[in-house]
Amino acid sequence: MKTARTVLAVAALSMIWLAGCGGGGTAFVVHRPDWPYAKYERLAVLPGQASDPHAAREAELLSDRLTSLLASNGTFTIVSRAELADVFKEQDLSQLANAIDEGTALPEGRLEIAQALVATRITDYKLIRERVQKSVPVPRFNSRGKLIGFGQKTVWMHRHGAEVEGSVRVVDAATGRILVSHTARIIPPACEAQNRSPSESPEDLAAAAVRELAVECCLQVAPMRIEVKFDKDSLLVATGFFDGKYDEEKKLARGLGEFMLVVVDLSEACDRNDFKVGVSAEDGRVNLYESDAFTWSSSSGRQGMSFTVPMDALSSAGSNKFVAKLYSVGNPEPVITRPFELVE
Numbered sequence: 001m002k003t004a005r006t007v008l009a010v011a012a013l014s015m016i017w018l019a020g021c022g023g024g025g026t027a028f029v030v031h032r033p034d035w036p037y038a039k040y041e042r043l044a045v046l047p048g049q050a051s052d053p054h055a056a057r058e059a060e061l062l063s064d065r066l067t068s069l070l071a072s073n074g075t076f077t078i079v080s081r082a083e084l085a086d087v088f089k090e091q092d093l094s095q096l097a098n099a100i101d102e103g104t105a106l107p108e109g110r111l112e113i114a115q116a117l118v119a120t121r122i123t124d125y126k127l128i129r130e131r132v133q134k135s136v137p138v139p140r141f142n143s144r145g146k147l148i149g150f151g152q153k154t155v156w157m158h159r160h161g162a163e164v165e166g167s168v169r170v171v172d173a174a175t176g177r178i179l180v181s182h183t184a185r186i187i188p189p190a191c192e193a194q195n196r197s198p199s200e201s202p203e204d205l206a207a208a209a210v211r212e213l214a215v216e217c218c219l220q221v222a223p224m225r226i227e228v229k230f231d232k233d234s235l236l237v238a239t240g241f242f243d244g245k246y247d248e249e250k251k252l253a254r255g256l257g258e259f260m261l262v263v264v265d266l267s268e269a270c271d272r273n274d275f276k277v278g279v280s281a282e283d284g285r286v287n288l289y290e291s292d293a294f295t296w297s298s299s300s301g302r303q304g305m306s307f308t309v310p311m312d313a314l315s316s317a318g319s320n321k322f323v324a325k326l327y328s329v330g331n332p333e334p335v336i337t338r339p340f341e342l343v344e
Helices: 002-014 053-073 081-087 090-099 202-221 298-303 311-317
Strands: 026-031 042-045 077-079 116-141 147-172 178-186 191-194 224-229 235-242 245-248 251-253 258-263 274-281 305-310 321-328 336-343
Touching (some): 042 053, 053 116, 116 202, 202 224, 235 336, 274 311, 305 311
Parallel strands (some): 042 077, 042 116, 251 336
Antiparallel strands (some): 147 178, 147 191, 235 245, 235 258, 258 305, 274 321, 321 336
16 A cells, blocks of 8 residues: 555656746645654544534534545545444544543554544634724715715624634554644635625634635645745855855856855745756756755755756856756756856
């Protein structure tokens, strides 16, 4: 099964494609969550819990939606609620989900059920219904229909809103060790209407927030392909680093023995994704220099990751104009290009 999952990961990377061109483009990368998910094949999503009894319906919606997202993701085998019910009573499942914490583990005889337990909880839940008086401008026209000014009138503004905070935990079923613990708060845009109730109720908005929360939870548990905008300023051609800044150049003297390609400030979504840099002649199809693959980490910060390019690598091009490139590994097209020139 692990072989099949490895093939799946490779296939996902091979599907990365470039949707934009020029200095910076839009591309899909694989967002990898920060836990050793590759070691876990079978997950069991427990019944959703809520700190507020009024949010019980939303808690179940969060659990069900996350189960569907994880099942369609393809990385894990998701143990169905029916399979769990064969071993646990529904009441036992709810008690387990409610009490899941450091040290919560399945009995040794039940470890074949799942390797990890996923528990969700609605930790805060607010429905907002407001009605306030508000003065609004009213245009005034003369008998000929010409605008002559504005008056004021008072209306009732009805406002509906919702706020939902939820958490997800992943626990090793054998040891009870917490592998993932994440909390997020979702506040969808409020709806307003004059002198009547808005078309969307607070409950509708809360349900929309829960669906968004399920996606956020899924991002913490499973690898997912997501769209990322690459900024052309994330790839630099430089000759040095001093006082926290790179000496960026568009023109390099041929007499330099070497220069740097630097990758900085990639999106957080690029964390734990593999990249490489290269250089080709402006009209060349083959890279004259190409780095080894490296794994990006947002902890690299503004200093980023730099690669030294020997000037001799460009001497065979017969050209003064070159293009620095950043590639997402598995994508034959660069996600960022940066032109530069050699001068005497």
